[in-house]
Amino acid sequence: MLQYRAVVHRGDGQFWIELPDFPEITHHGLLDQEDPVDAAAACLADAIILRIEEKEALPEATPLPDFPERAAGEILVTPMRYRKARAA
Numbered sequence: 001m002l003q004y005r006a007v008v009h010r011g012d013g014q015f016w017i018e019l020p021d022f023p024e025i026t027h028h029g030l031l032d033q034e035d036p037v038d039a040a041a042a043c044l045a046d047a048i049i050l051r052i053e054e055k056e057a058l059p060e061a062t063p064l065p066d067f068p069e070r071a072a073g074e075i076l077v078t079p080m081r082y083r084k085a086r087a088a
Contacts, residue, residue, distance in 0.1 A: 003061060004019060004020075004021045004022070004044055004061045004062075005019070005020050005021065005061070005062055006018070006019055006040035006043070006044065007019075007020065008036045008037075008040060010031065010036070013030060013031050013032060014028065014029065014030055014031065015028070015029050015030075015031055015034075015036045015039075016028050017029075017036060017039055017040045017043055019040070019043060019044060019047060020062055021059045021060075021061060021062055022043075022044070022047040022051075022059070024047070024050075025043050025044075025046065025047045026043075027039055027040075027042075027043045
């Protein structure tokens, strides 16, 4: 299963997502309108699709440090979560 790091920054009712392995992808949203984890999964799915369409290789996933060394807001995301959410 593909899993990549996502960093979710939160503040003032908003969030900002970055995918370190896909630096071309960022996303901003409002916490009362969107789940940041679902948004991160959607961003990852879009990044993977874009790379495949452009015939570019997918990057190796940067390892996520084990707890407690993990930075605040770092999560692992997979495009599967996005696919399941859209099917519901």
